[in-house]
Amino acid sequence: MKNSSLTQLKCEPCSGNTPKLSSDDIQKKLSELNEWQLNDNKEMIFKKFSFKNFKKALHFTNLVGELAEEEGHHPDLSIGFGYCLIMIHTHAIKGLSINDFILAAKIDQIIQQNQ
Secondary structure, rough: OOOOOHOOOOOOOOOOOOOOOOOOHHHHHHHOOOOOOOOOOOOOOEEEEEEEEEOHHHHHHHHHHHHHHHOOOOOEEEEEOHHHHEOOOOOHHOOOHHHHHHHHHHHHHHHHHHH
């Protein structure tokens, strides 16, 4: 598990003026995360988490929901038997901001703490 300083940061409220990250910044921040991927349009990061059953996937999804509320930054979640797919972007700018990477790093931390 990578140790990222992103987990020490807090998401800031977003607006249409929130700065989009450059391609270089996106690649740098991706390297600080544990196996998150960038979509083809380079405006969203995503990761699929696997679990032994639906109950464990649901528990994880609920923990992510609590984190999202605390951070004020909300991912798109898809859940099914044994998986949770998380897609993160900054809706207000239709792209990626630092908040997306902060949230992703903290989601990775949830997995690390609940293994």
